[in-house]
Amino acid sequence: MIEIKPNIPGALANQQLQRNLKHTLTGSLESRNAAVAAVPNWQDLRNHARQVKLHTLERLDLYLERLETKIEANGGKVVWAEDTAAAVAAIVEIARSRSARKVVKSKSMLTEEIHLNPALEDAGLDVVETDLGEYIVQLCGEVPSHLVTPALHKSKEEVAELFIEKLGMTPTDDIGELTQAARRVLRQHFLSADVGISGVNFAVAETGTLVVVENEGNARLSTSVPRTHIAIMGIEKVIPRVSDLAVFLKLLIRSATGQKVTSYINLISGPRRAGEVDGPEEFYLILVDNGRTKVHSDLHFRQSLACIRCGICLNVCPVFQKIGGHAYGSVYQGPIGSVLTPQFLSESVAPQHPFASSLCGACKEICPVKIEIPDLLLELRQRVQEKTTKGRPFGEKAAMIVWAWMMTSPFRYKLASWLVTRIARRFISKGKPLLNFPPLSAWQKKRDLPPIPARSLKELYRARGGRK
Amino acid sequence: MSRETILARLRSSGRSESIDLPETLPDFPAYDDPVEQFRVEIERVGGVFLDARRADSLVECLSGVLAQRGAEQFVWEGSAVFERHQIPVRYLAEQASTEHGFLTSMHADSSVSLPIEVLPAGDLDLPAVQVSVSSAVCAIAETGSIVESTAVAGSRVLPILVPHHVVLVSSSDFVQNSAEFFGQLEPGKRESAQILMTGPSRTADIEKTLIIGVHGPQSLTVIVTG
Numbered sequence: 172m173i174e175i176k177p178n179i180p181g182a183l184a185n186q187q188l189q190r191n192l193k194h195t196l197t198g199s200l201e202s203r204n205a206a207v208a209a210v211p212n213w214q215d216l217r218n219h220a221r222q223v224k225l226h227t228l229e230r231l232d233l234y235l236e237r238l239e240t241k242i243e244a245n246g247g248k249v250v251w252a253e254d255t256a257a258a259v260a261a262i263v264e265i266a267r268s269r270s271a272r273k274v275v276k277s278k279s280m281l282t283e284e285i286h287l288n289p290a291l292e293d294a295g296l297d298v299v300e301t302d303l304g305e306y307i308v309q310l311c312g313e314v315p316s317h318l319v320t321p322a323l324h325k326s327k328e329e330v331a332e333l334f335i336e337k338l339g340m341t342p343t344d345d346i347g348e349l350t351q352a353a354r355r356v357l358r359q360h361f362l363s364a365d366v367g368i369s370g371v372n373f374a375v376a377e378t379g380t381l382v383v384v385e386n387e388g389n390a391r392l393s394t395s396v397p398r399t400h401i402a403i404m405g406i407e408k409v410i411p412r413v414s415d416l417a418v419f420l421k422l423l424i425r426s427a428t429g430q431k432v433t434s435y436i437n438l439i440s441g442p443r444r445a446g447e448v449d450g451p452e453e454f455y456l457i458l459v460d461n462g463r464t465k466v467h468s469d470l471h472f473r474q475s476l477a478c479i480r481c482g483i484c485l486n487v488c489p490v491f492q493k494i495g496g497h498a499y500g501s502v503y504q505g506p507i508g509s510v511l512t513p514q515f516l517s518e519s520v521a522p523q524h525p526f527a528s529s530l531c532g533a534c535k536e537i538c539p540v541k542i543e544i545p546d547l548l549l550e551l552r553q554r555v556q557e558k559t560t561k562g563r564p565f566g567e568k569a570a571m572i573v574w575a576w577m578m579t580s581p582f583r584y585k586l587a588s589w590l591v592t593r594i595a596r597r598f599i600s601k602g603k604p605l606l607n608f609p610p611l612s613a614w615q616k617k618r619d620l621p622p623i624p625a626r627s628l629k630e631l632y633r634a635r636g637g638r639k
Numbered sequence: 640m641s642r643e644t645i646l647a648r649l650r651s652s653g654r655s656e657s658i659d660l661p662e663t664l665p666d667f668p669a670y671d672d673p674v675e676q677f678r679v680e681i682e683r684v685g686g687v688f689l690d691a692r693r694a695d696s697l698v699e700c701l702s703g704v705l706a707q708r709g710a711e712q713f714v715w716e717g718s719a720v721f722e723r724h725q726i727p728v729r730y731l732a733e734q735a736s737t738e739h740g741f742l743t744s745m746h747a748d749s750s751v752s753l754p755i756e757v758l759p760a761g762d763l764d765l766p767a768v769q770v771s772v773s774s775a776v777c778a779i780a781e782t783g784s785i786v787e788s789t790a791v792a793g794s795r796v797l798p799i800l801v802p803h804h805v806v807l808v809s810s811s812d813f814v815q816n817s818a819e820f821f822g823q824l825e826p827g828k829r830e831s832a833q834i835l836m837t838g839p840s841r842t843a844d845i846e847k848t849l850i851i852g853v854h855g856p857q858s859l860t861v862i863v864t865g
């Protein structure tokens with residue numbers, strides 16, 4: 172079982188993490204908001220993208236077959252993998268049969284999902300992450316803490332310490348120098364790698380083209396220098412037409428980084444062709460299911476497969492903002508992580524995820540493909556409840572009956588609130604004995620109860636001559 | 640087999656309602672002077688814009704870039720670039736096949752023509768190259784992006800490997816916005832890869848602080864030709 176609750180106190184008490192989260196998330200939301208404000212028809216773009224995605228999901232089988240046909244026509248090979256084991260086995264097999272020794276990787280959350288790196292290492296391969304954030308996380312032996320910015324939880328001092336220790340660089344906390352140090356080391360890895368593995372942002376069925384969006388140039392190098400390029404994607408990443416890329420890229424990039432466009436957008440249609448000077452000799456696309464068909468079979472939850480992994484719902488989530496990515500204990504974190512994790516792994520493996528939300532709706536408001544995250548979380552809560560407790564506990568049931576009885580008559584309501592405020596003023600204020608006993612003691616352990624005012628709003632209103 | 644299993648599951652999982660693909664795209668911005676819009680955008684992201692629409696200014700422009708980067712020579716990605724942009728070149732040695740080799744050009748010794756030396760691709764020490772020059776197939780005004788195709792520019796690797804990259808783009812290859820660009824694109828028809836480049840390589844992975852020049856070049860210069 173993956174738990175969130177036990178991780179929360181530690182995350183909240185970690186001052187460094189709190190500073191890093193506040194600093195980076197505030198900045199990224201500001202730049203996203205500015206980038207979106209500059210697009211007058213942002214809502215049209217969202218509606219367009221959502222429609223294309225939902226259409227594609229209705230005919231996913233057809234578009235995947237079309238994609239396969241086109242990739243093969245371009246000289247590539249397609250491998251289908253129904254689960255983690257099949258995906259890992261396929262990649263290890265390709266690497267082995269080429270006697271590969273070193274693999275360079277550009278960013279792919281799916282490879283985290285299938286735990287590819289340890290599997291490749293077990294097979295005797297040297298695996299190097301080349302996205303700067305991923306590289307930092309790999310050197311620490313950690314996992315990413317954000318969909319888009321994997322090393323979000325690290326400060327420059329922490330990165331400096333890491334590079335001094337692992338790369339033997341001279342002490343500095345200049346971010347430019349740290350970046351150059353990573354560049355030098357990774358450059359050597361690019362030039363000596365046998366296999367390059369990349370993720371995929373979009374796969375276009377009509378042309379067999381993979382789109383990889385990046386800023387650093389590492390994806391271009393990973394997919395072009397080594398002899399073999401293996402791209403890996405979840406089956407939900409396919410889109411029908413090239414022309415829709417204009418819309419998807421605009422939505423993805425402005426949401427993810429607040430840029431108008433990234434430095435590089437790679438469109439890859441197979442291996443090197445006759446007459447081209449370089450590029451990989453072989454190209455593979457691994458199409459991974461790993462729970463996605465299960466999500467697909469639920470007509471309401473299907474929309475969660477429309478996610479384009481922009482990460483902005485994480486940044487805007489008040490829970491994520493306080494606890495960060497690692498507290499979720501899962502590969503996918505934040506609001507969409509809380510929707511996907513229980514579905515991919517089953518509700519009983521991740522029963523706390525649907526509850527790690529205030530249901531404030533900010534994620535749904537900001538999502539570029541308008542996924543109804545709060546609605547899905549609510550439904551998941553219900554499922555978890557049904558699975559774990561066979562109905563509500565007795566105390567809760569009783570409380571609800573009393574509550575309903577009180578709320579359904581104005582007289583009873585008035586009487587109850589009159590009584591409760593009197594009791595509260597005398598016995599439940601700060602320092603008063605009743606707060607120190609269960610069940611109230613549990614509540615007040617992490618919260619302060621503000622003093623209960625001497626007069627209620629209604630009383631004040633009347634005292635000042637307000638009419639009934 | 641995973642393939643059949645996955646497809647069977649998808650086929651049996653049912654349809655909610657039928658949703659058609661939208662027929663038209665939402666509006667994308669258009670500009671009176673696309674080249675000017677392009678200049679504003681590329682300079683905003685730290686790229687360099689040079690105007691060589693007057694044919695006689697091109698060689699001068701190129702040697703200026705070379706001098707500024709303190710480099711001795713360019714690497715050209717194939718001779719197609721010369722033809723595309725009508726660059727006057729003078730070959731230093733008789734080499735028959737210039738088609739797929741990399742070409743290096745020494746400092747322009749005059750403003751009339753570029754002396755060219757031809758090196759087979761294999762003889763080139765890629766990591767030592769300082770400046771590469773290639774030709775774009777398209778420039779997108781909206782975002783300040785240039786597009787390279789392996790069918791024309793040649794190398795998939797070189798524009799990222801070098802510290803300084805220069806791209807020539809003809810003023811007739813400008814489009815207004817990304818909708819126009821993707822609307823006419825047929826990726827994979829002639830080439831294995833295309834790349835949209837917008838400014839130099841960058842990262843913000845450490846504390847969201849922008850750093851220029853990570854794995855790719857520290858500078859990107861775009862020269863617009865006539």
Ligand code: SF4
Pocket residue numbers: 318477478479480481482483484485507534537538539540541542
């Ligand atoms: S659910 Fe929406 S906002 Fe969240 S990562 Fe996916 S696309 Fe972005």
